[in-house]
Amino acid sequence: MTQTIAFIGSGNIGRSLARLAVDAGLDVVMSNSRGPETLADLIAELGDQARAATPAAATEAADLVVVSLPFHAYDKLPPEPLRGKIVIDTMHYFPERDGRIEELDERRTTSSEMLQRHLSGSHVVKALGNMDFLRLYSSARLSGDLERSALPVTGDDAVAKAEVTRFMDTIGYGAVDIGSLADSWRHEAGTPINVLPYVSEPPKGLNQEQANHWMFNAPAAVVSAVRVKELTDQATRTGRVGLFLEDLFPVDS
Template structure:
């Protein structure tokens, strides 16, 4: 059972997961590339269940660990500290941010397979990569709620996917197992299940950055249940790897 969630990366997705975890009664250990002191404000906001640490310390402390850093930095994940752990990988490939990664461009591997290769002694599960940070919080619902949404997961270890599904349940989501890490491309940028199903309509053109952000935070999410996630991931057709970077990740 997960009691402590370690977070390597405390940007938009990491911060949202930390808030959900604290709300669910979990302890969280946060880290980023800038050092524990840079997280003082977020830790203060989260309260006594949160503390800041180095990435290696967060890895060691977590019963489950979330890696939520820019994909281009995945080799900086502390492999030794993560040995034996289940690691939830939220990372997506954005070539304009991460640089070109030949294996991804050639579609001979998925980004999560590269992460698993680096974390050879850990169990990687793709999760939380297909929803924006705002709706990740606003769509969370208690187990059994009629308007509960689902999120896809993928991984090579059945046990690790079970741990991930239990965490999703605690944080407010049903989990849909879509297969192995080789199948995780079905949740990546530009696929049918990526972000748009949880956000109603299309962004209006001609808005200022301030207006666009206000629309983003004021727009309610759309429930995406289990069957809808299964349908969207099942209908995906593999196109060019990567997507357009939407904003800062760490």
């Protein structure tokens, strides 16, 4: 697989994945909308295998590009520099943050299909966005480890999905192909596979404040490939769009 991974977006998910890539011996090129100079601290933390660039320059350095932005910024991504590239979409649509998008609220399409439509010359694969950033970094395990978790993958290009699967294996995760970008709603925010399965079950009787604390401090749970398939099969396109902190754990009234 490619030895250099480009990142557009340097938020929590992007940072965790960049750390995993560096730990696995890959080179990373980080970028954001504010300019390479704002990434100096992160690059120093990542070490000699990392450098900063503009989004356009970062994409030139690699065939595999991780996009980790607030979804409302998806149409600011530059289509031409990303033409021909494999784009890993880690983004989720949150109406309260991103503004209402009628196509998504009415479930006529998926956020990943919208990204693919914008990046028509790229090969979009949705992956690596359904764990919280803390456990995404701490739960990575080598192939064969009994505590290695799997994550769902969707995309329209089989070759691109295979390359993303290899990248996931390299940084410490198994992959479960659950279909095309039209199926990507099955691992969007708020679905059964999103976040919670990878968190240890909380104690009974927590109030909301305690539940929120548990969410950010609890040990990780292992999710097998079989369990990924079970949970993504359980997903439905009903209820609210997105994930809400108060929905994470049921609490005593």
